[in-house]
């Protein structure tokens with residue numbers, strides 16, 4: 167039986183193979199592999215699509231967060247409020263610049279940072295709020311921005327899972343001081359290896375980040391600061407530039423698949439994800455299983471029927487050994503991480519695929 171996968175990266179590449187090969191060939195012929203012309207072209211196209219004043223390509227979403235924090239001057243002694251229900255890179259970046267992650271609990275409905283929990287975590291040492299637009303849905307940016315403004319805090323958006331998401335006419339990444347994106351192959355703007363981008367409102371900050379990603383080099387062989395080697399490869403930028411025009415249609419295809427799931431899962435005893443805010447771009451379709459359900463068994467039963475599934479995330483970061491020292495009670499994140507299950511979600515899903523998933527899930531739950 168052919169497995170219905172979580173994502174279909176090769177299937178997407180097949181749809182645009184000619185364009186990708188042409189983009190690759192162009193870079194091969196020019197030979198400008200490091201910070202070549204396609205990097206600047208992609209940065210400009212990405213910034214225009216986003217409505218950001220400048221974008222800086224880096225070599226991963228993780229580095230986008232690290233360099234964004236460093237660019238804003240966040241470091242030792244500073245606290246950054248973030249969510250424990252995220253991929254480790256979000257908090258890892260805070261620790262990498264020697265700042266302290268402060269975990270605020272999430273909202274039970276959208277799994278994003280709960281603004282009232284963020285407010286309760288603000289201290290005189292707080293420097294920034296780092297919301298994650300989890301699973302493709304934007305955090306409550308109007309309330310988080312208001313909090314940031316009232317307390318003089320920076321806002322760094324982790325948009326790794328939300329390229330193309332929008333709220334009140336403004337895209338994810340165009341709200342805060344910086345928006346950090348990932349082009350990891352499973353992401354909405356799917357890359358061909360590692361890659362990332364930082365979007366800025368302030369072009370001067372962008373100029374600093376541009377130097378920091380290249381060893382802190384502001385002018386050739388002039389180092390005013392210690393930086394990183396974190397450039398976006400020209401080949402990666404060229405391929406992503408060729409793919410960018412397909413992003414909107416692919417996000418629309420994800421929305422369609424989510425609507426099919428909503429309809430097909432309606433009678434099952436699961437909590438379906440809700441689009442509560444703006445344009446959700448469905449990086450994941452994550453349900454909550456009934457209380458007490460044996461998640462590993464449900465996954466095994468799905469697998470027996472040829473359906474992949476994944477747990478994003480099995481534990482909040484507050485329960486992970488590396489982050490436990492910053493633990494705070496986050497009961498909603500704890501409960502959600504015990505019950506969540508992500509179903510296959512990608513732009514090539516058909517209604518029949520979603521129906522197969524729904525039928526298999528019904529059997530797996532004994533419904």
Ligand SMILES: Cc1ncc(COP(=O)(O)O)c(C=O)c1O
Nearest residue numbers: 226227228253255256326348350
């Ligand atoms: C929420 C979140 N933040 C950060 C990252 C890090 O991105 P990357 O894998 O490109 O380093 C990811 C994805 O991997 C992510 O899902």
